[in-house]
Amino acid sequence: MNYDIRDISLAAQGKRRIAWAAQHMPVLSQLSAEFAAERSFEGKRIAAALHITTETAVLLLALRAGGAEVALCASNPLSTKDDVCAALVEEGISVYAFYDEDIETYGRHIEQALACDPHLVMDDGADLIVALHQRAESGSTIAAIEETTTGVIRARALAEQKLLRFPVVAVNDAPTKHYFDNRYGTGQNTIDGILRATNTLLAGATLVVAGYGWCGRGVAARARGMGARVIVCEVNATRALEAVMDGFQVLPMLQAAELGDIFVTVTGIAGVIRGEHFQRMKDGAILANSGHFNVEIDIAALADSASERAQVREHLEEYRMPDGRKLYLLAQGRLVGQVAAEASPAAIMDLSFADQALCTRYLLQEYQHLTPDVHDVPAAIDERVAALKLRALGIELDSLNEQQEVYARSWQLGTVS
Template sequence: MSYDIRDLALAQRGHQRIQWASRHMPVLNQLKEEFATEQAFRGKRIAASLHITTETAVLLSALQAGGAEIALSASNPLSTKDDVCAALVEDGIHVYAQYGEDLPTYQCHIKQALAIDPHLVMDDGADLIIALHNSPAGGSVVAGIEETTSGVVRARALAADKLLRFPVIAVNDTPTKHYFDNRYGTGQNTIDGILRATNTFLAGATLVVAGYGWCGRGIAMRARGMGARVIVCEINAIRALEAVMDGLQVLSMAEAAPLGDIFVTATGMAGVIRPEHFLAMKDGALLANSGHFDVEIDVAGLRQIATGEQEVREHLSEYQLPNGRAVYLLAQGRLVGQVAAEASPAAVMDLSFADQALCTHYLLNAQHQLAPGVYDVPSDIDERVAQLKLQALDIKLDTLSPEQVAYQHSWQYGTEG
């Protein structure tokens, strides 16, 4: 075993917490049994760069049960759970990650994960995929999986420049991922992270959401449910119109800056909140990012204009501004629901990680049929994940009668027939 983690002695607590997550992931547990019986991944090596949480551990356990050898690095230095790392190492997975590791260590750990010479890579943010493309390593890689919006953007950019070496499935874009994990999971964990870091009161507060994609919708929905007034900032006309139709106020960031008590970015874009916005904000405004990379809030610009900086609570830093006001940055501008909270709950990650598990199985079997490029999750995989989840919840669906099937495929029936 090769690994670089904080403390192997933390393994027992990690196992306890992983077991709790597993209780709420029935779909993944069923797939684990199937993989174990088939030995679907025997002889295959998988390198992964993921948020190292209890839910991720359940996913990797399913792949390992199918015979895979796995090497894992973090996809965010501040979302790593050291006890989970220890438990995974004890279970025979190569883990290279420590909470709070600096950038050189983070990059070194990615290289160590790739040293396994993987057949497949699993990514959350595309750092692993990019590292492969920046080095001559990875000659055995036949396919990859990307979990999050920002990583899919990077993979598509590689493909557009004709540099992508292998097929990548965009798990983020499939309905059983973004309808549920992004909307309900991110919606909940973002609010959870804000509350844990600040203990603020949402009822009556004005919360500004930058971006009304699936994550932004979920954040807005949860905030409204707790009594906040929600303002949306958007660059997309259709999404802005949808926010209006959902009963929300839509403003530019320049207009929203003086009004908000809490600001949350969920765009996948850099430089969404900038120095001119910080200077226009109320004294005491809170700044949180729910996007994958720490670029949505211009933290460097904030530090440049600040006259003072201090940590006032765990995951909460105060920045004094030259106008005498102060703003507060959560989680160093990193993904607040992963850093200050515990990420999305296991029950919703059961869907996203089942997608990943089945896509891994699909890619290792269909690799020779796919040219380099970014692909959607096959619809039958998406449908199966949804059906398995409904079965686990003991929810039954109606079915069409033979007459209804005939009607559905007929042109003869109409007003008179």
């Protein structure tokens, strides 16, 4: 086993924190026992590029329990927890990552993870998928799983251009992922990251959310719950209308720029907040991103506009404009909830990572029946994850009786039947 981490002596601390997360991930713990009994991944090599957190560790250890050989690198250079890396190395996983690695190291670690010649790649942002497609051949890789919106966009772009070489399952699009992880997980950790980085008061503040997908819905709801006035910016008419019906003001970013105290981007698109917006912002405006890559806020334009820069607090950088106004960028424009906070709670990641674990087994068994395209998570997997979670919470469901089953399948029964 090879690895490149910061400090192996942190393993004991990492194991304690992973154990705490596992206590709040009952679905994945059950699947881990199932995989171990079946040896579901015996002889299979998996390369993963993920946020290296305690919750991610629980997922990878479940795969390891099923017999998989796992190589791991980071999907974000600032979300890596060094003690988790050390703990995973001691558990037999090859880890190539450490907190705040530079971009050159980040790229090298991707190549080191892929050096295992994986049968399957597990991605968060599609960096592994893209790296494989930049090679002449993809080696032994037969399938991939993509966890986040931005990565699904990249995988679909490859598919649309007829370049995708193997099937990719879009875990991000599963209801048990985006209804919960994106809405409740990202909604909470984004607000958590902003508060930890700034210690600002949300009550009475105007918070601008760019993007009203499931992440944007979660951020907007939690900001309103803490007393903020929320403005939504959108390019999609249906989502904008939904924001209006949910009680939020909808404005173009050029107008919202003059009103916001805090700005949060959650779109998966580059250049959402740009130079013309910085020029209109009030003194003290705070800029945060909760999209996967640090491209949603035009950081280069912000730096070019500023006459001075200073680090005020950890994860809080001040940009002084020539006219004296100060704008504040959080977490270097990267995922604020992953960088400045603890990422999504374990109880939420239990769902997303259960989806990933079951899709891993599904792909390794069924890949030959799937075309090189982006595929949905099978409905049976999604339903099983939800059912397991409800059971873990002690919640029971109703079931249809025989008469209701007949009615549900009938076309004869109606108003005059």
